[in-house]
Amino acid sequence: MKTLMVQGTTSDAGKSTLVAGLCRVAARKGVKVAPFKPQNMALNSAVTPCGGEIGRAQALQAMAAKVPLSVDFNPILLKPNSDTGAQVIVHGQALTNMEAGKYHDYKAVAMQAVIESHERLRKTYQYCMVEGAGSPAEINLRENDIANMGFACKVECPVIIIADIDKGGVFAHLVGTLALLSEQEQALVQGFVINRFRGDISLLQSGLDWLENYTGKPVLGVLPYLHDLALDAEDAITIENRTDDALLRVAVLLLPHISNHTDFDSLRLNAKVDLRYVRHGEKIGSVDLIIIPGSKNVINDLAFLRSEGWDKEINRHIRYQGKVLGICGGLQMLGQEITDPLNIESTQARTNALGLAALTTELGEKKQLTNVSGHCLLNGKAVAISGYEIHCGQSHGEALAQPFLTFDEHPLGIQKDGFISDDNLIAGTYLHGLFDNPVASRAILQWACDEQFDFDGFDLAQHRELQLDRLADICEQHLDIDKIFELKV
Template structure:
């Protein structure tokens, strides 16, 4: 197996997108290619076919490579649950919560998991396209590094570095990053990619010539700024879509530890649906639907929600005939209490919920991780749907006697039903992520929200494929693909 690593001068330089694009480029050329990210820190995750948890970006890259997502594509996933701590997930399974200092010392053990995954993939794939994390030039993080050059040195693979010109200072970013690497690390950097360029490429040529002469490294291509590019975000919340005269208006409460907000991509991309992420200090606007999203620290985020006064605003919204939907942690917030006796997510042991529906939730050490098909029970209809569950809580109570959906297959934890619909039909909750990815289920949910509305939902899978093909075409046009092939073919890596 050949290995090629993409590192960036900064976070959001375009590493995830470039790896996804190259996965699709080489897959279309018949190469058996797989994505890989040794260590990812993100609150957007995906469930794999083998019941594990990986970063959302690696699941997207697997789709680009036309392979099923699996745990070895992202052996280490860190899910922050505070400003200084995170849940540590190794090979798809949560092992513990760790503070940053403790995890820094744990990296030597984590590297073993990374190399184990690398070696397993080496037996099955021809090419591994690896995404780094942040920047390789973070001096304070270089000791025991497993995310960037530490991994590259360990497996002896070539590296290309991508930088975002749209933010400015691209030449300083590239030259400065290279200068802060060790001599052996500098030698394995085989070229640069400049991302998000707007304007006349001729005006950039002088800078490209200087960069190549100064560093003795080639510029492998300049990628144009792609307007309206929309793919599953690794972590950052996508901006509001600000649709004027929308048929349906939706507010999503932006709690500090929001997770899997990719749930709302199919809604955000629709031209007739306006999504408004309600932020700190903001008032919930007049909308048809309020969504309480998933959370990695449900008790803490529930306290935040109350401090913002959103609990009072939600109740007012319901009095005026609006609808409320809770997803995963957001559903848990709608009940009477949330208990965390073992400190799974925070130091808080119990927090009173919004008490809008009669049930309570207890967080347990056993996390539910599954992809599953189900039947949605809204509007006195039975509608096929599918999605995935990632949660540590078990909910029980009278409200769940009127479920939101029923599972079509055997649930690994023995559940037959999921969620609830309130007796007055104004509130619903579910543990199922990915609920809006399929058009039929989305149609029923929107009909529940606003029976008079007529909206044809988009298929997120179809949209995703269109975007991946767009990316691949861009790379074929603006990157020297043959030179990239020469880089990984000519390097004596695993």
């Protein structure tokens, strides 16, 4: 198996996108390629068929490569639950919570898990396309590094460095990054890619020539700025959809520890939905549907929600017959009480929730990770729905007697999920990805508007495929693909 690593001069330089594009190019060529990220830090994740958890970017890259999801694609996943700590997930399973200092000491053990995954992939795949994390030039993180050059040196693979020219200073970024690497690490760097260029490429040529002469490394291509490329975001909240033609106004509360905000991509891309994220210091205002999203730290995010005064706005919204939907952590917040006796997410053992549903939630050690399908029961109809569960809380109470959905065949034998309030104004579910299926999305949006309007459900899977093919076309047009796939050290 050949291995190639893409590292960036900064976060958001385009590493995830370039790896996804190269994976789709390889798949088109009939090459069996595995995406790989040794260590990922993100609150957006996906569930593998074996019931493991990996970063969302690696799930997207696997779709680009047209291979099934595997925990080996992202052996170490860190899910931040505070400014200094995170849940550590190894080979798809939550291990423990660690503060940054303790995790720094743990990296030697984490590297073993990384190498184990890479070795397993060698037995199945022809090519491994690796994504780094942040920048390899972060001096304070160099010791025991597993995310960038630490891994590249361990497996002795060629490295491409990508930089974002749209931010400015692209030559300084590339030259400075290279200069801060050791001689061994510099030898692994086999070329550069410049990302998000707009304008006349001929005006850039003198800079490209200088860069190659100064560093002795080739520029492998210049990717254009793709204004409307829409792919699953790993961390950053993608701009909302604001449209004058909208039939429905939806507000998603932007919590500090919001998780799996990709739940709302299909709404954002639906021309009939005016979707906006309500940020710190903003009012919810007049909307049809308020969504309380998932959270990696439900108790602290609930306190933040109250500090913003959103709880009062939610109550007023309901009094005026507006709809409210809670997803995962949002469902838990709608109940009477949330307890965390083992300090899974917080140091606060108990808190009163919003009191909008007769249910209580206790957070526990075991995380529920499943891909599921069933039937959504909104508006008195049974509509096919599918998605995935990622949660460590268990909810109980009278509200759950009127479920949001029933399962076809749950891996854990569970028959139903969530709730719908007696007045049909409030609903909650643990299911992520519930808007991705166009039929289910249409049913939920019609519930939100009391069936006043008819919606065309947005087919996110089809859209994603079109975007990945478009990305691959761009890579083939603007990169020296043959040279990239033949790189070696």
